[in-house]
Amino acid sequence: MIAEFSVVPIGKGESLSPYVAECLRIVKSSGLVHQFTPMGTIVEGDFDVVMKTIVECHEKVKGMSNRVLTNIKIDDRSGGKDEIHRKVASVEKKLP
Numbered sequence: 001m002i003a004e005f006s007v008v009p010i011g012k013g014e015s016l017s018p019y020v021a022e023c024l025r026i027v028k029s030s031g032l033v034h035q036f037t038p039m040g041t042i043v044e045g046d047f048d049v050v051m052k053t054i055v056e057c058h059e060k061v062k063g064m065s066n067r068v069l070t071n072i073k074i075d076d077r078s079g080g081k082d083e084i085h086r087k088v089a090s091v092e093k094k095l096p
Contacts, residue, residue, distance in 0.1 A: 001051070001076040003050050006040035007057050009065030019064060023057040030056075035084055040071070044084050086089050 009019050023041065026030040027034050034079040043050050058070045077083060 001047050001048055001080075002042060002044045002087075003054065003072055003074045004040050005054050005057070005070065005072045007061045008069045008071075009061050010067035010069060012065050019061050022060050022064070025043060026056045026060060027053060033082070033084060042084055046084075051063045 007019065007023055008016065012019070024036060026038075027041055027043060029045070030045075030049060032049060032053060035042040043053060054070070054072060058068060062068045075083070080086075
């Protein structure tokens with residue numbers, strides 16, 4: 001499965017980079033295939049590992065803030081492998 005998520009502390013000012021960095025450390029240590037983007041992080045792997053990683057990120061930021069908003073989008077396709085790269089390549093092949 002692929003999940004795109006973002007964890008946002010509420011009421012902590014404009015700069016989110018310290019919180020994002022903490023989450024990215026967790027994602028990297030999970031061993032999941034991932035892609036960091038300016039608006040969130042995409043992870044790919046087994047459902048349980050993906051969800052555990054997102055929960056760890058949520059809890060880490062919650063420990064740094066009184067209120068946290070976590071957004072998750074999931075694409076769960078049976079038999080999919082390397083979907084992060086395959087989906088992008090599929091679109092790029094259709095471009096002139």
